[in-house]
Amino acid sequence: MAENAQKLATYIWEGKDRKGNKTKGEVSGVNQALVKAQLRKQGIMPDKVRKKPKPLFGGSKKISPFDIALLTRQLATMMKAGVPLVQSFDIAGDGMEHKGLKELIASIRNDVASGTSFAAALRKHPRHFDDLYCNLVDSGEKAGALEQMLERIATYLEKTEGLKKKVKKAMTYPIAVIVVAIIVTAILLVKVVPQFESLFKGFGADLPVFTQMVVELSKWMQSWWFVVLLAISIVLFAFREGKRRSPKFSDAVDKVVLKIPVLGEIIDKSAVAKFGRVLSTTFASGVPLVDALDSVSGATGNALYRDAVKNIKDEVSSGTQLQAAMRQTGVFPIMAVQLTAIGEESGNLDEMLSKVADHYEGVVDDMVDNLTALMEPMIMAVLGVLIGGLIIAMYLPIFQMGQVVG
Secondary structure, eight states, X not given: OHHHHTTOEEXXXXXXXXXXXXXXXXXXXXXXXXXXXXXXXXXXXEEEEEEOOOOXXXXXXXXXXXXXXXXXXXXXXXXXXXXXXXXXXXXXHHTOOOHHHHHHHHHHHHHHHTTOOHHHHHHTOTTTSOHHHHHHHHHXXXXXXXXXXXXXXXXXXXXXXXXXXXXXHHHHHHHHHHHHHHHHHHHIXXXXXXXXXXXXXXXXXXXXXXXHHHHHHHHHHHHHHHHHHHHHHHHHHHHHHHHHHOHHHHHHHHHHXXXXXXXXXXXXXXXXXXXXXXXXXXXXXXXXXXXXXXXXXXXXXXXXXXXXXXXHHHHHHTTOOHHHXXXXXXXXXXXXXXXXXXXXXXXXXXXXXXXXXXXXXXXXXXXXXXXXXXXXXXXXXXXXXXHHHHHHHHHHHHHHHHHHHO
16 A cells, blocks of 8 residues: 555546536546546546646646645644544645645545554655654654644744745855856857957057957857856766765865855854754654754754764763753854753753744844845946956957047
8 A cells, every 4th residue: 555655646537427417527546446446436437537648848846845844734733623634634635736745645645544654654755754754743643742743843844944945045146146247248258259359450559458368368268168168067067966975075065165254154053043943843842852963963954063963962962961062062152052051951941942043043034134235236346347347348449549549
């Protein structure tokens, strides 16, 4: 059943209802025979049942973490209202327009309806539900508080995905500016400068040094633009593969990124926020602190903090207080350490860690807004220097001619 549930497909059917009226529709199922049996149970006599063909271009949209957060929130809300889990899946599935998500919900629903635990059903889809998610659901099921656990998980997902989106926005903006500036400059060098070059040949005079440099650069770009494009593609591919295949290279990049002005600070504060959010969620869910730190180490999103959390786990395992272990790493801000210390002393560690997460999420939000405001004049400056410099280089000989004629 587990294997088949993962291979649900959409079938198109035509048939007659109990009154003999022709009807048709779509239904998800494992195979044609089971789909026909399912339709007969609903009082429909199927004449034709065939698998729905996949679209020629594109396909089903990818399931995003935001989709999983939305599904979790819906399940939590319905279960708190007293709706049984299987029925909650039916309601959530009916309200979804995303076909991939709809099939995922149907697969989990079928597993749960057949007697599989919710956590075990989720573990069959590791692409969408990580170990942390499954472990928390498992804890909620065993404690008989699944609806409260789903609500905690939904809040955690909404906060962490919102934070990721802000950090992504902060990183995308400067990269987009650089790419646009390079493309515009390349177009001017390859298409516009040659037009001026043919005009300069008729002057019969030596060109200014700056203009000559731009003309030579234009000639080089016209001859070697494909080599430049290929080199950029190779570098980007090698960088991506290096990060994916080499843990040492990936860790080195993570540590270097933290030293970039403004952007590095945003990533640094977001890692602290993730630390607080994940540890708060797991600890409040009844997971022992040492086990909770295991989940946190992989969720911070940065190698420096991952290693720091592993060191914290070792220290806490040997009897050291959490706040003391955090202080020893030297990577956590003083405020985060102090709030953790207050939480340990007052017995409200999960609540204070949540405050740590809230505070640094707010800091990241403000920094991203400030970066956006800072980038606007920088865009004008970068484009002005590049494009303005090219225009000046092209018009410099014309200005000199005007002076000579004058």
